[in-house]
Amino acid sequence: MTRVAIVGVGLIGSSLALALRERRAATELWGMDLAGVEGAAGAFDRRVDRAELARADVVVLSTPVSVIVRELPHALSAPVVTDTGSTKRVIAAEGAAHFVPGHPMAGDPQGGAQRARADLFEGRRWILCPEGRDPAAVAQVEALVRAVGAEVVHLGAEEHDRAVAVTSHLPQLLASLLKGMSLQRGTDAAAGPAFEGATRVAGGPEAMWRDVFVTNADAIAAAGRDLASQLDGALAALEKSPPDVEPALALLARVRRVVR
Incomplete structure (x- = not known):
């Protein structure tokens, strides 16, 4: 896995970047800010915009659900796309085969990039909804999940x-x-x-x-x-x-x- 772009640099997005960096599971980590958030210190190599998402190997949408739904069409230019949204039916309605809906069962009650940490996902379950998705894309997202110490769980969106x-x-x-x-x-x-x-x-x-x-x-x-x-x-x-x-x-x- 090389270039990973994370859209949304709050608690989950920054923690994912820190975890991938600590485990050397990505050669480049890009952050796309949507809400004036700086992201955790040292989490991202650089900031990108929508136009650059197509150059990433994997795009992770890590924002509130309504923003994921809005931004997903722009992210689909990348080879593999996943998300970290808290609900899945409305997101999984996007049927692109290279989009693998996901949800890490980890977090912090207060949220915020300032609480990001590299071990946030260690030993936690990370749900993926692989039904109808490209097996190669699913395998790549599973590799990302396991790289940060999480356990892959498969469930349908419903x-x-x-x-x-x-x-x-x-x-x-x-x-x-x-x-x-x-x-x-x-x-x-x-x-x-x-x-x-x-x-x-x-x-x-x-x-x-x-x-x-x-x-x-x-x-x-x-x-x-x-x-x-x-x-x-x-x-x-x-x-x-x-x-x-x-x-x-x-x-x-x-x-x-x-x-x-």
Whole structure:
């Protein structure tokens, strides 16, 4: 792999450049800035514009989803193109065979190039949606992913969006709701490790999350309704007189058997 152009030089884009540089997995690293972001120090060899993307061997679109959709047609002049967007259905609708949709399951709650680091993807899953794509392009993107220490996972775009609604998007809402409730009630003084862990991702960059909520609204809502139904059942049991704690205890036991 030689020339890699990364469109979007924030947390993910800069971290990818730093990781490729540290592992000597690219001879040239180009950055394309879309939002006045400088990028992490030492991440990129030089800045490029749209006209130069065709000269890259691989282009990685690392921006909010709506910007990926907008910029993708310009990037398709390159031999191989991938992205790091948080939802996949709207992006995978672009059927160019040399475009391999992707999503690294890594990040930082606050985001920003200043938090970029070369080990961000080490040991993390990186989802690719290879269905209908050119096998040679898929292999090249897989090589890039493995070069930065990530594990390749293949999912369809629909399957991806349903899965991350549960593992990423709904937890973002729940963490923010829980943190907001604590702030409103003034209970943060009593917070311990459990609360800190549950609310670690609370907040987050609005520009990114706007696109996530818009493009995966149905899957997030379905997962949330399912969770709310289960929570309602447990709460209804606790509201009985005397409280019926068995449903809550059964849940703890069932999950403990799986995760420990």
